[in-house]
Amino acid sequence: MEGTLNVRTDLALEAREDIKPKKGEIDGVIMSVIPENNLIKVTFVEIQNERGSSLMKKPCGKYYTVEASDIQYGNDEYKEEVSKVIHKYLRELSYASTGMKNPRVLVVGLGNREVTPDSVGPNAVDMLEISENIMGVAPGVLAQTGMETARIVKGIAAENRPDLVIAVDALAARSTKRLNTTIQLSNTGIHPGSGVGNHRWGITEENIGVPIIAIGVPTVVDAPTIISDTLDNILSELQPDSDIKKLNNDNKYELIKKLIMPEIAQMFVTPKDIDATAKILGLIIANAINMTFDVNNTAG
Amino acid sequence: MEGTLNVRTDLALEAREDIKPKKGEIDGVIMSVIPENNLIKVTFVEIQNERGSSLMKKPCGKYYTVEASDIQYGNDEYKEEVSKVIHKYLRELSYASTGMKNPRVLVVGLGNREVTPDSVGPNAVDMLEISENIMGVAPGVLAQTGMETARIVKGIAAENRPDLVIAVDALAARSTKRLNTTIQLSNTGIHPGSGVGNHRWGITEENIGVPIIAIGVPTVVDAPTIISDTLDNILSELQPDSDIKKLNNDNKYELIKKLIMPEIAQMFVTPKDIDATAKILGLIIANAINMTFDVNNTAG
Amino acid sequence: MEGTLNVRTDLALEAREDIKPKKGEIDGVIMSVIPENNLIKVTFVEIQNERGSSLMKKPCGKYYTVEASDIQYGNDEYKEEVSKVIHKYLRELSYASTGMKNPRVLVVGLGNREVTPDSVGPNAVDMLEISENIMGVAPGVLAQTGMETARIVKGIAAENRPDLVIAVDALAARSTKRLNTTIQLSNTGIHPGSGVGNHRWGITEENIGVPIIAIGVPTVVDAPTIISDTLDNILSELQPDSDIKKLNNDNKYELIKKLIMPEIAQMFVTPKDIDATAKILGLIIANAINMTFDVNNTAG
């Protein structure tokens, strides 16, 4: 089935790219590029109905993707600029979700702080300016707690009654060039199977009882992805007439998933300088949240 | 009021020591030494009624104090021995609290993992063998989360339904010789004002809805305590006829609290080698919990 | 040249496996399996001359490989057993290198403690029992220090005059099944291009001025390796007559290296549970070193 997407990506933007027609309209999916800045590109994707959701394999809702390719190498002013752009769309999603100008937020840093590419969420919580309006917690992952993270979040939210939950998480991307350069904001919550740690129970408004904004950054690609990416090059070189090349991306990815050894399927692929990057990303996101919800802040 | 105790201690054993008559019986307070081992001494204190509770300034309940003066310098066998002694009384308190042989427990590591003497609880959680029966979380302190820790625990417990909560915490002691050598187990929960971080809302069965066992280790003394301890020596030396010496401990402590500068009152006092000790204590406690609640474990 | 090996591996055992004839003798390379234990297999490789060194692409010297496939899931007794086996060969290499029964050793934990799969060396140093006989340091990697690690080690050794340097490092393996299950001891030092962090200047007796024992554990595979591993499966399935299959491993690996995108070449692949494993491996190695060089220890 052409257009059906099985490639593992947490980014709506990548999901959209894999659907044909690439440029044309798809019923139920809006996509527009927002001119923001020379060095920072924002794309808005809205999945409006079941058909769009089924095509995109993502829930209905709004997705902003902030692409900032110089995050790792940019100076402090550039990072501040990225925080401001995130802040702008975070404020918009927050107001749309809560109807409040100064909601009280609970920021949840998802992921395992002991695994470098999965530490962006906990890093962001460490950098928050905790106040009456900003609460934060990094509860750890299932293997560390023995509990579904969504159940921990639900319990904490039930007792502390935030107006909004912001879940910050490391994601898996399909494309290596999006690693550590792209921040996605969405109002759809976090769904089973997403994130580096592969959540099993959704952190969604339905489960938690409070609107959720998810902020995610791809920091890993999964092993089949890099194999799939490389296969085309190899085959073009050696087997110009290969049948494999005739497969579309989805089928190729599924085939690779079936054929790789189970050990490899349990691995992740991440850049060697992930330690510095995971800290910078945590700080950029924390600053955006601080700007948005600190009642004394006048940045915005 | 002779016998009234205001000296800051989280240990029932120390509270009992400060009450006269030191040796005789007090209505409502039972105390007995359990011969356990040459190098490990266990004391049992039970506060049985309101009069005992008021005298001791501690809630009614059972307190076991494990004194193991060689924890820091002992070898692995000694540490294993301490874990086994803790395990023995933990199992007893657990069975008395839940009536179950294999309860499902939620271990909460209280305290701030970024402040060395307050990291025993989080260290213990890091060393747990997470399983179906053992859940664990180290949520951080109020300054890190913006939430009362008791509310976080309550929410997590409500959603994950353990049969028992075990709260591991660093405590303040009155006596420097108890620092890092004494582990207290009690079935009374954790009350406001106790612990290094000074909890404001109790982690008690009443608040959380599940029986609580508290495991605490003194890792700090507060500043007025060491001043009070030293004052007697100084005055004996220089002013044998000083009026201050006639004050009892409580009044002296209260006086010092009034007279010290407010900056000092906000400080803690801890040994220079606290980094290694806080890790060893976390491991000893985690091992005791693992022995007690791991259904596959046959140690006990 | 058939048999020439370009596949990236830091393990002598893997280098030997890729050379034909697999079973027969190779001039200059001795290999023997030492029956140690049902669950722990030790292989000894000695590269005796230039021809062996050139074939194996490893320096002349002795290599012990301890394969312990249950490290991650075994109980404490099993881990203790692995430490004892490492201890046995470490003592042997130490005595052969120094001629001393109680040499004073400097243990260097190579790698970046902020990158989980590269933290085995620093983790091991954290667990050492520092004494008159055991010194330890984890200096960080070039990106953290701005200095070649070998120059740091050389300077520290020159001033502190150990009889022996033990360098503990995370390695890259060729085979995913060796990840986190194999410990290699060798008396050849650490050479440029090896290790997760890719040392640029060798930590060798020639450079440092003291005999070196290297203890390494593969915790990552590089991206081309997993692609190469997977390619055979894919081609067998789809292109039974593919020319690629006729390539030997080396040529295939080199081809893949050329054809993958440069971003991917800068990535590493590691299992999702690397956090717990990197700690266990550090502890097992530290315990082996403690057993071997603690003058008060009678384990050996």
Next chain:
Amino acid sequence: MEGTLNVRTDLALEAREDIKPKKGEIDGVIMSVIPENNLIKVTFVEIQNERGSSLMKKPCGKYYTVEASDIQYGNDEYKEEVSKVIHKYLRELSYASTGMKNPRVLVVGLGNREVTPDSVGPNAVDMLEISENIMGVAPGVLAQTGMETARIVKGIAAENRPDLVIAVDALAARSTKRLNTTIQLSNTGIHPGSGVGNHRWGITEENIGVPIIAIGVPTVVDAPTIISDTLDNILSELQPDSDIKKLNNDNKYELIKKLIMPEIAQMFVTPKDIDATAKILGLIIANAINMTFDVNNTAG
């Protein structure tokens, strides 16, 4: 002996304050206040000869003390301002020590990163912008390495040949109000017995072979200090005619040192919010170093 100072302080400013005459001139000691900023006060002390050195119990040399009482609570602009003031005097001392505009520096983060108030030095190294001109290392303390830190630094410097060593360290102060608010820069190196961890072998130009600039921040007071501070208040209240009050500060401190229990003498006293402060101080110092030695930086 009036004027002889035994009070434990690493700050030249405090040493000067304890000498009478407080305002008048002392032969061999220059002190001047440099008007810098409303909220940041800089004091310059120069010890010019042996008589000054003996009175001050500090080596001859230049000491700049930056007092910034709002470090913990100030905003980012304030912290930037403090970094700029440190940068100004760091550049001055650097040029005076090396005669070079762009010296290559080795920054050494002294102290134990596992003990919160002793982690300022390692925290600063973590925040450096490592480059050709800025090298950095945090080697750990004697209890972690088994080696004198000065010997480690000497060896690293001998191999890597910096033009200047900058040693960042947590200090002990005499006055609680200087804790975490004062940064001292000096060109005298770090001497035995100073710092939180009490160095035993000096990090001095004589020992290391390269000019040393020490940057220190008091993060602890020792236990006798807070007792001594409090004693006056207590005695004024209760014993207006006490003989103790007639003792000068030195004698009182020495007396207290003698009379306190040895366990207490091995403790340190630090504020409860030391975790956040130790990170902020590390960042402020790292930024000052980055401003001063980054050849691409135009800040100053």
